Amino acid sequence: MLEIRHLAKSYGDTHAIGDLNFTIGEREFVCVVGPSGCGKTTLLKCMSGLLAPSSGEVRLNDRPVTRPPEEMALVFQEYNRSLMPWMSVRNNVTLPLRHKKLDKAERSRLVEDAVEAVGLAGNLDRYPWQLSGGMQQRVAIARALAYQPEILLMDEPFASVDAQTRADLEDLILEVRERYDVTIVFVTHDIDESVYLSDRIVVLSPSPTSVKEILDVELPRPRDQVETKELGEFARLRAHVYRLIKRETARVAQ
Amino acid sequence: MRRVAPVLEVLVPIALLGLWAVWSAGSDTFYYPPLTDILETFNETWLFERVGSDVVPSLLRLGAGYAIAVAAAVLVGIPLGLSRTARRAASPIVEFLRAIPPPALLPLAIVVIGVGNSMKIAIIAFVCLWPVLLNTIDGITGMDPTLNDTTRVYGVRGLTRLRLVILPAAAPQIFAGMRTSLSLAVILMVISEMVASTNGIGFFVLQSQRSFAIPEMWSGILLLGILGYVLNVLFTLIERRVLAWHRGARASALS
Numbered sequence: 001m002l003e004i005r006h007l008a009k010s011y012g013d014t015h016a017i018g019d020l021n022f023t024i025g026e027r028e029f030v031c032v033v034g035p036s037g038c039g040k041t042t043l044l045k046c047m048s049g050l051l052a053p054s055s056g057e058v059r060l061n062d063r064p065v066t067r068p069p070e071e072m073a074l075v076f077q078e079y080n081r082s083l084m085p086w087m088s089v090r091n092n093v094t095l096p097l098r099h100k101k102l103d104k105a106e107r108s109r110l111v112e113d114a115v116e117a118v119g120l121a122g123n124l125d126r127y128p129w130q131l132s133g134g135m136q137q138r139v140a141i142a143r144a145l146a147y148q149p150e151i152l153l154m155d156e157p158f159a160s161v162d163a164q165t166r167a168d169l170e171d172l173i174l175e176v177r178e179r180y181d182v183t184i185v186f187v188t189h190d191i192d193e194s195v196y197l198s199d200r201i202v203v204l205s206p207s208p209t210s211v212k213e214i215l216d217v218e219l220p221r222p223r224d225q226v227e228t229k230e231l232g233e234f235a236r237l238r239a240h241v242y243r244l245i246k247r248e249t250a251r252v253a254q
Numbered sequence: 255m256r257r258v259a260p261v262l263e264v265l266v267p268i269a270l271l272g273l274w275a276v277w278s279a280g281s282d283t284f285y286y287p288p289l290t291d292i293l294e295t296f297n298e299t300w301l302f303e304r305v306g307s308d309v310v311p312s313l314l315r316l317g318a319g320y321a322i323a324v325a326a327a328v329l330v331g332i333p334l335g336l337s338r339t340a341r342r343a344a345s346p347i348v349e350f351l352r353a354i355p356p357p358a359l360l361p362l363a364i365v366v367i368g369v370g371n372s373m374k375i376a377i378i379a380f381v382c383l384w385p386v387l388l389n390t391i392d393g394i395t396g397m398d399p400t401l402n403d404t405t406r407v408y409g410v411r412g413l414t415r416l417r418l419v420i421l422p423a424a425a426p427q428i429f430a431g432m433r434t435s436l437s438l439a440v441i442l443m444v445i446s447e448m449v450a451s452t453n454g455i456g457f458f459v460l461q462s463q464r465s466f467a468i469p470e471m472w473s474g475i476l477l478l479g480i481l482g483y484v485l486n487v488l489f490t491l492i493e494r495r496v497l498a499w500h501r502g503a504r505a506s507a508l509s
Binding site: 045048050067068070072073074076078080081082084085086087095096098099127128129130143147 | 398400401403404406407408409410411414418419422423425499500502503505506507
């Protein structure tokens with residue numbers, strides 16, 4: 001459903017993205033991992049239509065993406081900067097629905113369902129700054145879900161929360177994925193996280209970015225923070241991705 | 255300390271007034287009459303004999319000039335804040351106009367608009383415009399880029415974006431500008447009334463001095479001080495209400 005074709009992006013003489021090609025299928029959960037500074041955020045901005053690529057294209061449902069499409073939602077890493085501090089949780093989640101043709105009842109049903117799905121029912125009238133970091137990111141996820149996207153892009157969404165909260169949020173995202181039946185592209189620099197969450201992993205090379213390898217993750221679902229991570233297959237995949245990234249980083253360093 | 259501070263807030267002014275009263279008691283200097291005389295005159299003059307003839311006209315000029323300035327500054331500031339091109343084109347003019355010392359415009363304003371209320375309102379509005387305008391522009395250009403990306407991704411556009419995202423994001427800055435403008439408004443109200451007027455508090459103060467009614471002059475100065483203080487308190491109350499989220503967000507970011 002989402003195709004990245006010969007995508008390249010340069011800023012002046014700096015080639016951030018070299019030549020990227022991959023495809024994401026319907027209802028897939030794909031993690032994109034790469035060494036730090038490999039242009040993951042640039043890639044995500046191109047995929048979401050926020051940034052025009054220098055060459056190549058991104059196609060969603062066979063149409064080129066030139067501006068943010070309606071079928072797409074994005075969860076940013078900086079939850080504290082993407083939520084509006086002057087709006088209650090309810091109004092934050094409602095904001096993207098304002099231009100959709102929905103009647104009032106339908107709109108508040110979507111909002112309340114999404115907030116309930118992320119485990120924040122009862123916090124509708126609180127303000128983001130009254131919530132913890134993990135809860136704020138849940139609000140951002142609820143906002144994305146209420147928007148009813150076909151595809152959800154996530155830019156290192158759990159990078160700024162503590163380890164325990166992070167595990168909770170990982171399980172949360174697996175849950176809501178089932179419930180909302182949505183395709184997810186999840187950018188992260190955390191290898192464990194990518195193996196734990198995904199159906200497939202796209203491993204990127206350092207800048208100028210290209211695809212290093214694409215791996216299928218055939219771990220059983222539902223995933224479990226303890227049991228899944230005890231599996232031999234988990235360890236094998238984790239080590240494999242780790243070596244890919246490590247080798248690339250070492251090669252660049254030389 | 256927390257409990258002492260509010261008490262001091264009341265006690266220090268009272269103590270200073272007391273000192274003034276003691277120091278000036280029995281004074282026979284013409285220019286520094288006893289505080290009791292000033293207060294007596296204050297009572298006779300402002301409670302409430304001259305309220306209708308001087309205070310109300312002054313406040314109306316102040317209010318009208320200030321309101322026009324804030325509305326115009328925000329309206330002009332929005333496009334300038336949103337468009338870099340517009341900003342570059344307007345910036346020399348803005349910098350030039352705001353560099354003119356406002357009282358220097360009075361002679362011109364009198365010639366062009368006359369000596370009536372419109373002249374005073376125009377002068378107040380012209381002066382109050384700049385702090386609000388510059389702060390509106392700053393507030394909008396300083397918006398977090400992530401916020402901008404968020405509105406784009408979720409298709410929040412046009413008036414919804416302006417009303418629910420851009421203006422609230424810039425509101426703390428806009429209020430900072432409005433606070434500066436408020437004190438400018440009081441200053442210009444007084445000056446414009448001193449130069450060309452037949453009523454108003456500024457007119458009264460100058461007129462009293464010219465007719466050697468020194469306690470009256472003092473009482474007018476006192477009234478202006480009180481007026482400025484009260485306006486500031488009112489402003490703070492409104493600001494706290496409108497920007498409650500800002501205080502909350504800042505407090506939680508610091509903790």
